[in-house]
Amino acid sequence: MPEHRLSTDTDDGLLLIISGPSGVGKTTITRGVERSIPGAVFSVSATTRARTPADVEGVDYHFVTPEEFERMVGEGAFLEHAGVFGKRYGTPRAWVEEQLARGRLVILEIDVQGAMQVKAKLPEAFAVFILPPSEEALLERLRSRKREGEEAIQKRFAEARREIEQARSSGVYDAYVVNRDVHEAIAEAVGLIERRRGTKR
Numbered sequence: 001m002p003e004h005r006l007s008t009d010t011d012d013g014l015l016l017i018i019s020g021p022s023g024v025g026k027t028t029i030t031r032g033v034e035r036s037i038p039g040a041v042f043s044v045s046a047t048t049r050a051r052t053p054a055d056v057e058g059v060d061y062h063f064v065t066p067e068e069f070e071r072m073v074g075e076g077a078f079l080e081h082a083g084v085f086g087k088r089y090g091t092p093r094a095w096v097e098e099q100l101a102r103g104r105l106v107i108l109e110i111d112v113q114g115a116m117q118v119k120a121k122l123p124e125a126f127a128v129f130i131l132p133p134s135e136e137a138l139l140e141r142l143r144s145r146k147r148e149g150e151e152a153i154q155k156r157f158a159e160a161r162r163e164i165e166q167a168r169s170s171g172v173y174d175a176y177v178v179n180r181d182v183h184e185a186i187a188e189a190v191g192l193i194e195r196r197r198g199t200k201r
């Protein structure tokens with residue numbers, strides 16, 4: 001084993017993309033997958049969106065100014081980047097490449113536009129899209145977050161439907177996981193990843 005490798009490293013680096021509409025429970029699933037798989041690491045994106053009280057700098061995102069983001073684009077710092085809800089988001093290229101070289105499972109929680117860019121560059125990436133059990137269930141979940149008024153909720157709901165449609169027509173997703181129960185959805189995603197890693201060996 002080459003000396004630069006760490007003891008937690010495995011032989012099978014894999015890039016995992018997790019996408020899904022807002023309100024589907026994608027962050028919980030992503031973090032659950034990260035905890036369940038030894039050597040899995042979450043890629044912390046850069047974003048120009050405002051930091052909320054729930055966000056931790058360097059853990060959830062690297063919060064940057066639009067000028068910094070633009071500079072990073074110019075330097076080729078991103079594996080992919082996209083505009084979501086009028087804000088910019090990007091995946092750090094060098095960090096992801098380094099982790100993959102170490103044999104890690106690298107998790108990107110990114111939108112459909114980003115997934116399309118990554119798959120075009122790295123077709124061996126494994127892309128999973130999280131679906132709600134039904135449209136009614138998604139609407140119910142968006143409402144129960146009690147974060148927004150009905151108008152904003154309807155806007156998010158329309159956006160979610162559009163994103164599900166875009167995911168299906170993009171053809172980039174290798175698997176769809178329906179989030180009926182979060183523990184089951186995590187177990188299903190982990191099973192899919194293990195099977196995929198198994199076939200790569």
Ligand code: 5GP
Binds near residue numbers: 022109110112
């Ligand atoms: P939020 O601001 O709610 O955390 O994320 C909004 C959307 O941006 C989500 O769909 C999330 O998956 C997506 N997103 C987060 N980071 C990135 C990124 O680096 N690239 C792309 N393309 N989308 C991202």
